[in-house]
Amino acid sequence: MIRKKVATVQEALQGVQDGMTFMLGGFGLCGIPENAITELVHMEIKDITCISNNAGVDDFGLGLLLQKKQIKKMISSYVGENDEFERQMLSGELEVELTPQGTLAEKCRAAQAGFPAIYTPAGYGTEVAEGKETREFNGKMYVLEMAYKADFSFVKAWKGDEAGNLIFKGTARNFNPCMCGAANITVAEVEELVPVGELNPNEIHVSGIFVKRIFQGKNYEKRIEQKTVRKRN
Numbered sequence: 001m002i003r004k005k006v007a008t009v010q011e012a013l014q015g016v017q018d019g020m021t022f023m024l025g026g027f028g029l030c031g032i033p034e035n036a037i038t039e040l041v042h043m044e045i046k047d048i049t050c051i052s053n054n055a056g057v058d059d060f061g062l063g064l065l066l067q068k069k070q071i072k073k074m075i076s077s078y079v080g081e082n083d084e085f086e087r088q089m090l091s092g093e094l095e096v097e098l099t100p101q102g103t104l105a106e107k108c109r110a111a112q113a114g115f116p117a118i119y120t121p122a123g124y125g126t127e128v129a130e131g132k133e134t135r136e137f138n139g140k141m142y143v144l145e146m147a148y149k150a151d152f153s154f155v156k157a158w159k160g161d162e163a164g165n166l167i168f169k170g171t172a173r174n175f176n177p178c179m180c181g182a183a184n185i186t187v188a189e190v191e192e193l194v195p196v197g198e199l200n201p202n203e204i205h206v207s208g209i210f211v212k213r214i215f216q217g218k219n220y221e222k223r224i225e226q227k228t229v230r231k232r233n
Contacts (some may be wrong), residue, residue: 004214005162005193009039012187015100016040016152019072019108020048022060023108023148025155028054028081028225030063031172034187035217036154041065049073051148053104053175055085060223069093069158075148077101081225100128102216103145105175111182112145113208117146148181155204160190162200164208181210188219 006012013036022040026032040048041064050071056062065071073095080084088094099107100122110118119142123129133144155176158169167186170178180217182184193216208214 001163002164002208003162003196004208004211006213006215009035009217011214012036012127012215013039013043013152014190014205016043016045017019018045019047020045020151021149021183022151023150023183024050024052024174025153025176025179026052026054026061027174028078029057029061029173029223030170031156031168031174032056032174033154033156033187033189034220035215036156036187037061037064040070041068042107044068044070044130046070047072048072049075051075051104051108051150053077053101054080055082057081057223057225058084060221064092073097075099075104076149077104090200097175104127105178107145107148108182109178111149112178112180115119115147117144119143120145139223148182151184151185153181153186155179155181155186155188157188157190159192159199160211160214161196161208162193162214163196164188164214166190166208166211166214167203167204168197168205177206179204185212186210187212188214190214191217191220 075097089096103122124141124143129143157166159167188211
């Protein structure tokens with residue numbers, strides 16, 4: 001029986017080094033690998049490139065790594081909730097590559113599937129396409145986008161088993177699944193870790209074949225980026 005369970009986040013992050021490229025799952029502050037990020041802060045890893053849809057907020061998520069200036073480059077889609085990110089970008093301290101959200105997802109998915117590149121219509125005729133190959137298909141122009149190359153993928157799931165099979169909940173399914181297996185090593189942290197055979201095969205979202213290490217996380221805050229409520233009549 002293949003078992004990928006490790007006991008601690010420290011064991012899960014073995015092999016992480018300065019200058020590496022990391023994929024980090026989640027959407028906003030939903031489904032982010034909180035334990036892995038906290039450990040990266042404690043390890044004082046520096047000069048890293050982060051591929052993530054968001055950049056967290058000032059005091060949470062990837063914002064913690066930005067505070068310590070551990071991130072050299074951010075490859076993201078939406079970064080509007082982080083003042084420190086804005087400051088570092090405008091001052092030139094942080095290299096930023098903004099990518100259309102769907103393109104970011106597909107470049108992760110291409111890496112997961114072993115494809116070297118994809119064609120997408122997004123960005124054609126704009127600065128996004130500068131210096132990239134373009135090609136016409138069925139009368140429509142497309143831009144060639146290279147698949148991502150990452151050293152580690154850090155993802156967070158609701159439930160998983162010791163073989164690495166994962167079940168996500170709600171919005172956490174946006175970027176976490178396509179980052180599984182899209183790097184040399186995928187580390188999954190889960191809220192609940194169960195023995196092999198306890199998950200319903202029909203409910204599994206990502207097969208354990210895409211996961212190298214899995215551990216049970218703890219102390220999840222599950223913050224809300226912006227809370228909006230309707231006034232009571």
